[in-house]
Amino acid sequence: MSVPIPENPLDDLLRTLNLTKLSSAPNGEDIFEGPSQWMPHGRVYGGQVLAQSLVAATQTVETDGIRNVHSLHGYFLRPGDIDLPIKFSVDRLRDGRSFSTRRVQAFQNDLPIFSMIASFQDADPGLDHQDEFPQGIPDPESLPTAASLLGESEHPVVQYWAKARPFDMRHVTAPIFFKVEGEQVAHQAVWIKSLGDLPDDMQIHRAAMAYASDYTILESIYRRHGIAWAHRGLKSASLDHAMWFHRDGRADEWMLYVQESPSAQGGRGLSLGRIFNRKGVLLATVAQEGMVRVPEFGE
Secondary structure, eight states, rough: OOOOOOSSHHHHHHHHOOOOOEOTHHHHHEEEEOOEEEEEEEEOOHHHHHHHHHHHTTTSOOOOOTTEEEEEEEEESSBBBBSSOOEEEEEEEEEOSSEEEEEEEEETTTEEEEEEEEEEEEEOOHHHOOOOSSSSSSOOOGGGGHHHHHOOOOOHHHHIIIIIIIIEESSSSSOOOOOOOOOSSSEEEEEEESSSOSSSOHHHHHHHHHTTTTSSSSSSHHHHHOOOTTTOEEEEEEEEEEEEOOSSOOTTOOEEEEEEEEEEEEEEEEEEEEEEESSSSEEEEEEEEEEEGGGTTTT
């Protein structure tokens, strides 16, 4: 199978986030269209449609750099087709004095594949506290890249992981690509940053952060049960995704993505994540439930 590795994965991401506006109706729907990225399994990457939906919603909010997204809640309804573009319908649910709310539906072949509500807020002063940055975390420069660990396998999934993703991701403990090493625990941490510089527009950095937040969020579930990505018969899919943006941060600088799974049951697992910048500032919190089916566990 030929793997279409983009010449510059980061440029490919920015191309994907550059939506075309098809129509505008301030009192109705705004319609956008965006491309799909290649994926080895033929399904649209969840982080892609999540980030594109956020871009579509943001383009209908008069932010002027002041009213920015603070939360989003989305459901993955159907697997997307990488060979088709995606249309995004944005409903302007409310514009208040401090908050704006948008509903986004992503469609292929006139069927919804993703649905999201996002809320935007003006910058306001107020109470301020955050979780502490975890102790004992090694610097990202001391950890191996995914490409160096994966080698030159011709398997399309391995080629995608190693060369096609627009983010550098370095696991603090050994990654679970092919096997789970060490203690089987329901938590992990991953350093992430884009492979190159992003534009200074903070809206792009928020969308890129949303994009990357879907990559490894379910891995704490697999790690707890000794299940690697290459486990025979493993079937997984994102069911929903929520994200809260606390403070501005750059996705082209190292961020520590701390993840844990409080529960797995009934063929589903819940994972929680916190994204810090390198200075220890908490940028965002993530929650996702995923379908996780493993043959020997009765699924």
